[in-house]
Amino acid sequence: MTDLSTAAPEIPGRPATPAPTAPRRKAAGGSAGRSGRAVLKHAAMIVASIIMIYPLLWMVVSSLRPNEEIFRNASLWPLSFDIDNYVRGWTAQSFDFGHYILNSTLLVVGCVIGNLFACTLTAYAFARLRFWGRNIAFAVMLMTLMLPIHVVIVPQYIMFSQTGWVNTMLPLILPKFLATDAFFIFLMVQFIRGIPRELDEAARIDGCGHLRIFFRIVLPLMTPALATTTIFTFMWTWNDFFGSLIYLTTPDHFTVPLALKSYLDSQGSSDWGAMFAMSIVSLVPLFLVFLFGQKFLVRGFATTGIK
Amino acid sequence: MSAVGELTQIVSRRKKGGVREKHPDNKISLVFMAPWLIGLLGITIIPMIASFALSFTDYSLLAPPEFVGLANFREMLGDTRLHHSLVVTFTYVIVGTPLQLIAALLLAVVLNQGMKGLSFYRSVFYLPSLMGGSVAISILWRQMFGADGLVNRFLGMLGFTDLPGWVSNPDTALWTIILLHVWTFGSPMIIFLAGLRQIPQMYYEAASVDGASKVSQFFRITIPLLTPIIFFNLVLQVINAFQTFTQAFVVSGGTGGPSDSTLFYTLYLYQKGFTQFDMGYASAMAWLLLVIVAIFTAINFFVSKFWVHYDD
Numbered sequence: 001m002t003d004l005s006t007a008a009p010e011i012p013g014r015p016a017t018p019a020p021t022a023p024r025r026k027a028a029g030g031s032a033g034r035s036g037r038a039v040l041k042h043a044a045m046i047v048a049s050i051i052m053i054y055p056l057l058w059m060v061v062s063s064l065r066p067n068e069e070i071f072r073n074a075s076l077w078p079l080s081f082d083i084d085n086y087v088r089g090w091t092a093q094s095f096d097f098g099h100y101i102l103n104s105t106l107l108v109v110g111c112v113i114g115n116l117f118a119c120t121l122t123a124y125a126f127a128r129l130r131f132w133g134r135n136i137a138f139a140v141m142l143m144t145l146m147l148p149i150h151v152v153i154v155p156q157y158i159m160f161s162q163t164g165w166v167n168t169m170l171p172l173i174l175p176k177f178l179a180t181d182a183f184f185i186f187l188m189v190q191f192i193r194g195i196p197r198e199l200d201e202a203a204r205i206d207g208c209g210h211l212r213i214f215f216r217i218v219l220p221l222m223t224p225a226l227a228t229t230t231i232f233t234f235m236w237t238w239n240d241f242f243g244s245l246i247y248l249t250t251p252d253h254f255t256v257p258l259a260l261k262s263y264l265d266s267q268g269s270s271d272w273g274a275m276f277a278m279s280i281v282s283l284v285p286l287f288l289v290f291l292f293g294q295k296f297l298v299r300g301f302a303t304t305g306i307k
Numbered sequence: 308m309s310a311v312g313e314l315t316q317i318v319s320r321r322k323k324g325g326v327r328e329k330h331p332d333n334k335i336s337l338v339f340m341a342p343w344l345i346g347l348l349g350i351t352i353i354p355m356i357a358s359f360a361l362s363f364t365d366y367s368l369l370a371p372p373e374f375v376g377l378a379n380f381r382e383m384l385g386d387t388r389l390h391h392s393l394v395v396t397f398t399y400v401i402v403g404t405p406l407q408l409i410a411a412l413l414l415a416v417v418l419n420q421g422m423k424g425l426s427f428y429r430s431v432f433y434l435p436s437l438m439g440g441s442v443a444i445s446i447l448w449r450q451m452f453g454a455d456g457l458v459n460r461f462l463g464m465l466g467f468t469d470l471p472g473w474v475s476n477p478d479t480a481l482w483t484i485i486l487l488h489v490w491t492f493g494s495p496m497i498i499f500l501a502g503l504r505q506i507p508q509m510y511y512e513a514a515s516v517d518g519a520s521k522v523s524q525f526f527r528i529t530i531p532l533l534t535p536i537i538f539f540n541l542v543l544q545v546i547n548a549f550q551t552f553t554q555a556f557v558v559s560g561g562t563g564g565p566s567d568s569t570l571f572y573t574l575y576l577y578q579k580g581f582t583q584f585d586m587g588y589a590s591a592m593a594w595l596l597l598v599i600v601a602i603f604t605a606i607n608f609f610v611s612k613f614w615v616h617y618d619d
Contacts, residue, residue, distance in 0.1 A: 041422065048414070049431040052490070056435070058457060059447050070450075074460035118342040125339035129332035135317055141343070142314045144351055146546050148600055150576055150593040154586050155357035156350065161368065178346025185343070186310050210335045239441045241553040246581055257442040261557060264446060272450055279443035290437055294430065297437075298497055 063276035070272050086281070089274035093263060094251045097278055100259035104238060107169050107255055111237045112230050114176025115184055119229065120222065122179045123188030124214050128200065138189075145182040149242070157246060167249045172240075176233075184229045187300060191225040192218060228300035231293040235286060256282045309539040312617070315608070362591035367584045379591035389592070391567050392575040395481060399571065400548040400603075403488040408540055411492040415499035416529065429500070436493030444487070445557030449474055452483040474558055477568035484554050484569060495540045502536035503529070534615040542607050549600050552577070572596060 062070045065080050090097045125131070126138055160171040179185060195218060203213050241257040248254055254262065260282060263275060290297070337344075362379055364372035383389055414432055418425055438444050451457040454472030462470055473479045506529065514524050530537075555563065555571040563570030563578070576596070580589025 038422070041417065042424070045417070045422070045424075045428050049428060052435055053431050055447055055451060055457070056438070071455045071460075074457050074464070118346070121339045121341075122343040125336050125343075129336040129339060130330055131333045131336035131340075132330045134336075137340070139314060139317045140347070142310050142317075144347070145310055146542075146600070146604060147351070148546070148550050148593070148596050150550070150573060151358055151597045152351055152354035154361060154580055154590050154593060155354035157581075158357075158368065158586065159354070175346060175350045177342060178350055179343035180346045180350050210332065211338070214339075235437060239438075239553075241440075241442055241556070242577075245556075245577075257553075260442040260446060264442075264449075264557065265560070269450070269453065275446055276450075279446050282443045283438055283441065286437055286441070287434075290430075290434060294433075298433075298501075 059276050060280055063273065063280045065273065067271060067273040070276070085273035085277035088271070089263075089278040089281075092271075092274055092278075093259060093266075095254075097259065097281060099252075100254050100256045101281075103169075103253060104255040104257075107172060108234050108237045110169060110173035111176045112233045114173055114178075115181055115229055115233045116226060118177050118179035119181060119184040119188055120219065120226070121214075122185050123192055124210075124218060126185070127189045127192035128213075128218070129210065141182050141185060144180070145186065153246065160247070166247055167253055169248075169253070171247045172237075172243050181233070184232070187228060188222065188225050191222060195221050224296065224299065227293070228296040231289055231296050232300055234289060238285060309535070311539045311542050312535060358590045358593055361587050362594050364587045366586040368586060369584075372587065375587070379588050382588065383591060383595065388567060388570065388575060392563070392570045392572045395568065395570055396549060396551075396572040398481060399485055399488070399551065400545060403485040404541070404544045404548050406485070406489045407492045408495055408537070408544060410489060411495035411540070412499050412533075412537070414492070415496045415503060416525065418496075419500060419503040429497070432496055433493035436491040436496075439487060439491035440553055442553060442557050445554050448483060448487055448554070449558050452479075475565055477564075477566040480559070480565060480568045484551075484558060487554055488548070488551070495544060498536060498540055499533065502533050506532050531616050535617055538607070538611050538615045542604060545603055545607065546600055549573075549596065549603070 057076055058074070061076045061079060062073075063085055064082055065073065066082055066084070069080070122141075126134065126141070156171065157166070160166055165171050199217050199221075200213050203217055208216070239257065240255075241261070244255045244258045245261070248258055251259075251262070260275075260278060263278065267275060361372060363374060363376060365375045365378070366372035414428075418428055422428075435444075452473035453459075454470070454475065456472070458473065459467075459470045471479075473483050510528050510532075511524055514528060519527065550573055551571055552573040555569045555574050556577075559565075559569045559574075561574075563574045572592075573596075576589055576592045579585045579592060
């Protein structure tokens, strides 16, 4: 039942995850039927890839086209490099788009710090400490993973409106410092369980308390899990619309998703070019994270998903 | 082991009653657990109780809550927009989730056969699932499925003319959002891929020696060994699908239109609670959502006994 091999693939001295299934075609490779099927399979995959990615590519290409061209041209060709849409979209609202990017960045930084701080502490306790009620607490934590946010959002809103925090980022950041993202706790618990206990025990014998074991031994070994948490928190916070929509009411506090929404409201469907341009701007950070953090994203899913 | 698997294990172990554990770390664990405990109490449990209490009141933030008994729930019985939003949401969950998971499973199986360019295809299929929840993609969808949008351009090339806007037609608007959901099959696909790699190669070799075809290997080996992961994906995707909001909000411009055809339950809840500030009614709706999600999850867990195989 324990499946530690998936939890911490990078801990030294333990076999890595089983190698990917060996190519099954190899043994019988070479015959015409086999290679014909391989070609067919690749053809099918290429078609599927194009269908999947076409809308995104078309949005990029269209954002660089004049407005009337967007409706006329469904193909990616001819390319044009008209940055007019970007110029118009950037300054179209009461603040430059950079202002919203800055707001979103601040929110992301706050949420990342909160999650890293609170989830590591909680995960260490669940994975390493023996205390009264641990199993029940762990089950409760797993259940909060499945709790719809709507069942707490109304009282939370009332609470934060009484403290005067509506239209600030505090209602969106504070909960992260209180370990409300159970997904990451679970991910980290899985990871810490994969760290050999001998390391802690050696430190204990040297007289280290749990706080020092946590900071000196476990935390430094957790960097892959911390990276995964950072990347996921970034993506989810950057995309989060519901929270911003409820708590942020004036344009000076708008995040990127909210700015896009209010732009759409004010424009209707009259200026797709500029709207596409700002949409692309909002997707670029996600794309960069995807490009450079894919390893951690995939591992995060794999770790929490197995069995 | 996944969150779902672990939860099942804890619950079943509790029934048996284990050995008495010792708790040497009670004091220090309070330090480590403090943020989570405060959060659980202040951000989750107390608001949940408050939300339950509010569901029996009439409250608009301006005046103190007024106790109205079961009036909110009685109103819900007769609220046709609410009933409609349930139909919309159920359609989305019951059609969209299986389609998304089937796409994810099929492509994971194909990709797992050690084909060249695996990482490229994986990236291409995964990328949409990272962006699918964003406002930007919903804006794109609104253009694509509009009367003059990308989809109709393509259909026009194929000879179809006078096509309506898919998002402005009440019969098709919901389906464009379901399609968006299916388009984001990348994240369950990654989980399936990781699961497929855990299946020992020797099972397939043994089956091949016995003369089993690829198809029967898929149904007799791959699927049974993957059931815990299919189950995990199913539980989480159903719970997530019930909470879909951004796509419906942006595609319909916040109205749930045309003719309430994209009035997702969460969108209606938002309208009630945060545009009409009918906090009592919104709380009652939130609790109904909780009950529905809990029932769906319980059914999933119950039915899982008959089709999910844990190999221990």
